Amino acid sequence: MAERIEMLRALMRAKGWDAVVVTGSDPHSSEYPAERWKQVEWLSGFTGEAGDLVVTLDHAGLWTDTRYFIQAEQQLAGTGVVLHKMRVPEQVPIPQWLEEQFGTDGLVVVDGLCVSVDFAQSLPGTVISVPDLLSRLWTDRPAVPQTPVFTVDPGQTRAEKFAWLRDFLREQGCEGILLTALDEIAWTLNVRASDIEYNPLVISYLLVTLEDVSWYVLKERVEDPETEATFSILEADGVRLLPYGDIDYLGPEFRGRLFVDAATLNYQLYGSLVAAGVPLEVGTSPVGLRKSVKNPREIAGMREAHLQDGLAMERFLYWLQRSVAAGREITEWDAAVKLGQLRADLPDYRGDSFATISAYGPGAALPHYVTPHQYAPVIRDSGLYLCDSGGQYTCGTTDITRTVPMGRCSALEREDYTLVLKGHIDLAMAVFPEGTPGSRLDVLARAPLWRSKRNFGHGTGHGVGWFLGVHEGPQEFRQNLNAVPLQPGMINSDEPGIYREGKHGVRHENLLLCVRAGETEFGRWLAFEPLTLCHFDTEALELRLLDESEIKWLNDYNEHVYQTLSPHLPREIADWLREKTLPV
Amino acid sequence: MAERIEMLRALMRAKGWDAVVVTGSDPHSSEYPAERWKQVEWLSGFTGEAGDLVVTLDHAGLWTDTRYFIQAEQQLAGTGVVLHKMRVPEQVPIPQWLEEQFGTDGLVVVDGLCVSVDFAQSLPGTVISVPDLLSRLWTDRPAVPQTPVFTVDPGQTRAEKFAWLRDFLREQGCEGILLTALDEIAWTLNVRASDIEYNPLVISYLLVTLEDVSWYVLKERVEDPETEATFSILEADGVRLLPYGDIDYLGPEFRGRLFVDAATLNYQLYGSLVAAGVPLEVGTSPVGLRKSVKNPREIAGMREAHLQDGLAMERFLYWLQRSVAAGREITEWDAAVKLGQLRADLPDYRGDSFATISAYGPGAALPHYVTPHQYAPVIRDSGLYLCDSGGQYTCGTTDITRTVPMGRCSALEREDYTLVLKGHIDLAMAVFPEGTPGSRLDVLARAPLWRSKRNFGHGTGHGVGWFLGVHEGPQEFRQNLNAVPLQPGMINSDEPGIYREGKHGVRHENLLLCVRAGETEFGRWLAFEPLTLCHFDTEALELRLLDESEIKWLNDYNEHVYQTLSPHLPREIADWLREKTLPV
Secondary structure, three states, rough: OHHHHHHHHHHHHOOOOOOOEEEOOOOOOOOOOOHHOOOOHHHHHOOOOOOOEEEEEOEEEEEEHHHHHHHHHHHOOOOOOEEEEEEEOOOOOOHHHHHHHHOOOOOEEOOOOHOOOHHHHOOEEEEEEEOOOHHHHOOOOOOOOOOOEEEEOOOHHHHHHHHHHHHHHHEEEEEEEEEOHHHHHHHHHOEEEEEEOEEEOOOOOEEOOOOOOEEEEOOOOOOOHHHHHHHHHHHHHOOEEEEHHHHHHHHHHHHHHEEEEOOOOEEHHHHHHHHOOOOOOOOOOOOHHHHOOHHHHHHHHHHHHHHHHHHHHHHHHHHHHHHHHOOOOEEEHHHHHHHHHHHOOOOOEEEOOOEEEEHHHHHHHHOOOOOOOOOEEEEOOOOOOEEEEEEEOOOOOOOOOHHHHEOOHHHHHHHHHHHHHHHHHHHHHEEEEEEEEEEHHHHHHHHHHOOOOOOOOOOOOOOOOOOOOEEEEEEEEEOOOOOOOOOOOOOEEOOOOOEEOOOOOOOOOEEEEEEEEEOOOOEEEEEEEEOOOOOOOOOOOOOOHHHHHHHHHHHHHHHHHHHHHHHHHHHHHHHHHHHHHOOO | HHHHHHHHHHHHHHHHHEEEOOOOOOOOOOOOOOOOOOOOHHOOOOOOOOEEEEEEEOOOOEEHHHHHHHHHHHHHHOOOOOEEOOOOOOOHHHHHHHHHOOOOEEEEEEHHHHHHHHHHHHHHEEEEEOOOOHHHHOOOOOOOOOOOOOOOOOOHEEEEEEEEHHHHHHHHOOOOOEOOOHHHHHHOOEEEEEOOOOOOOOEEEEEOOOOEEEEEEOOOOOOOHHHHHHHHHHHHHEEEEEEHHHHHHHHHHHHOOEEEEOOOOOOOHHHHHHOOOOOOEEEOOOOHHHHHHHOHHHHHHHHHHHHHHHHHHHHHHHHHHHHHHHOOOOOOHHHHHHHHHHHOOOEEEEEEEOEEEEHHHHHHHOOOOOOOOOOOOOOEEEEEEEEEOOOOEEOOOOOOEEEEEEOOOHHHHHHHHHHHHHHHHHHHHOOEEEEEEHHHHHHHHHHEEEEEEEEOOOOOOOEOOOOOOOOOEEEEOOOOOOEEEEOOOOOOEEOOOEEOOEEEEEEEEEEEEEEEEEEEEOOEEEEEOOOOOOOOOOOOOOOOOOHHHHHHHHHHHHHHHHHHHHHHHHHHHHHHHHHHHHOO
């Protein structure tokens, strides 16, 4: 790593650059970047999901937040790269640090493809963008990914979606809209691929104008037959296919006002549009909100995905609890592999929706625990085991966390287990007026924890895509001021937790579908319906901490899980599930 | 009224004005204006708290919201003034209406003293400010009020407050700050008066600079001895006293950068500062937040005020329930008068903190009910009576609502009564981490109502001043995105309700003091302590709707009320209160 940084410094000296800022993002502000864009990792060895690197002639620093301090210190040891801590009171963000070094005289270089407009504009001094700047040093840098592209049928045709986008363009007085977020492109075109791990997406740009549709998607290699068939279908629907790199010509060629979304447009492309004199309407793409409201076919698909996923989960929990009780030595990694195999047997499975968190005891106390491949801890026959996982299915996407007792639990474990479930249930039971944003409901999951002065440091729930990203906006349950109202058809996770360093962690997560709940003289009402199908273990409960309505919810839910799943399970597992779901 | 509007039109014709906009505000954006500034009432006869008037040569319209539609229709009958409804889907706000009439060619006149900068700037066409424009017609217009000014000792000297404001000025790089909100001025100078009904304030402006303090407070008449003594004390503390009207010379005379608060600075004064070339720093005055955090002496004073207020409330409820049960004919007005008399007997009482809402049955279904002086409804011996009232005491300010059963109640009345109390208690019991804004806790008071699809259309709670306005910011419990965190020492009302048109209304209100609640591995915690001392009636409860913790809170609270108040009550009332506060 130190050599790579020295190579970069040689380039910097030759060019007269004072600082290079390298980020962990890709040209589409994706949550997970493909290998080609793991530039921070290539330069520094750091593999955390959040981290930016600054290299000057005499300093190299990695900026990351509390979640990754331990990991960063381990991975940066010996590289000469210094950890700069963020989300701490004494933090010095990159723009401020650069200003302290160079004032406003520095020449600061970024790969404009991989930074947002806002970030680039926050940097002091002269900022220049050198697209793919690391390619000069990174000789075996992976190409832009190119996996088979296939179509999906979510109940709305791409023609309907184009027509809706054109109505939006007319309202906005724009000639075209440039979609840069990969999930928005996949949603609009009804296509999927596997260009990014865990995300069934196609790396591309999409331009929809009042007249036509241009998809910047063609890459260097010859396409596979599935992709060719897909492309033919799209061309028949009037979609022009262009090389991915031709997005550079959009600026010079485009006529009229162009709508762009600042949250995902990269700085390089923004700069080329501005330089070409394209009048930009900068706003929030309408696709995000529309995509978050699932249509009846998508909802039916999500139910099917959760039925399949629930069967894998129950088989998994049966296997795990039985095996550990029988004295078999099973590590966290073994368990994750087993669950992956069970999901892989399901008919519509297309991969996991994120890396499975399989954590026993103290490991579960880290909300973002990465289960180690080698030397993973063994799951013992006492205490709590936590598993957070999900699948991508051609009919939908799942995300589920279960924390289960592996045997005897301490009083504190039982209390934490129960209070987190109480919070989960209180949010799941909520009835609320139309127009209520999720940020206002977040406290329902926390208040039961707060009363005994416990809390958790992450959001309570995120939106979930339909065979798309497992995290999507714009709605959420979170301690912020997000004003987006919940709407019928939106799907959110409900996942409160408690984490005790060095001891244990608890998280309980279902996906909730927002549904209509009638009208009274006080207005129109909404509520939630759980999509996830997997019982909550009742053995670790401290029943005295639950009230009557919570116990009723839990018994009804477990009974619903049993009735729905048992006909599809082997007799032995169905009998075990019957025991597990008896009312308390 | 029609004559007055014709007089205004004659002036408009003479001057060539197309429209005059008259608002219900004063030069300080006060919640309640003094008589001098009840210009909408003088012109139209409308007495509602929210209403703006627009007069053109062929139209006169009053803009007000849902709360005042019935009142406006009654009061405007025969005046020729047309009601324009706001907060309805088809609303046409004043700026839009003016544009429909005159496009951007109109000459629109406002009394710039009584409109905010934002509002004036939202008007179309040429907008000119004519200060005190109605004075040309309103020959017996009341003068600027001038009531005796006295000092208070809230535990922080005015010298300390000046020093703190100067630290703020140095941080902001300003030479001075102009305080225009009357409660901020009273807080800074430790003075009170009675210039405005229900608000112990002095109509004035205050300029604090790095060097000196100028108070624009002198009015036309000779001062009374109390005021003279007060002024001497302030002069000894270095406060320069200037005529109220001399604020017009501030612009030409001021040197340096001036901090102003756009929320309360009037358009006339803003214009004169801009015209004089004073560089303005427009922001939020720091006094609001500082004032909301009560110091130990203020908190002790609030406790004393609530002790006195609670004694009056218990005497009142005893008298009311006994009298009605005994068959005496008592109207809502009689009840309000009786309560006023009981408060007036208290040693530190200096007036009510707002107009008492005394409402029986259907009247209580209007959250902003005005109890009629004449022909007030009689309080019968069944159903619910609601009383929302408060006092100004030299040691603090109170605001309390009690809804009490007058006899047999319907099942719906009992349910509503209990669910509102459940919401009140759930918010009062909240424990929450430091940094939590009240907007995130609001849902705790609503969720119990929402579960049975009931709701209320007002905020759940507002800040309360220390012997100042009964409504103050910046914190609140409300369905909005107010990000101001609650802090120990802040005082808020907790007042959920349910209103059923034509039937009944329920509201339960205590004031809650925010207090520290310890520290755990999960952070530092805050909670609430009720300041209000008056029992909640348990006769109308549907106990099945409360959980164990809520019942415990209620029993503990009622016992605390009894223990605190009974030593100060006559034997007969103390015995009655013992009965009323027995645990359920």
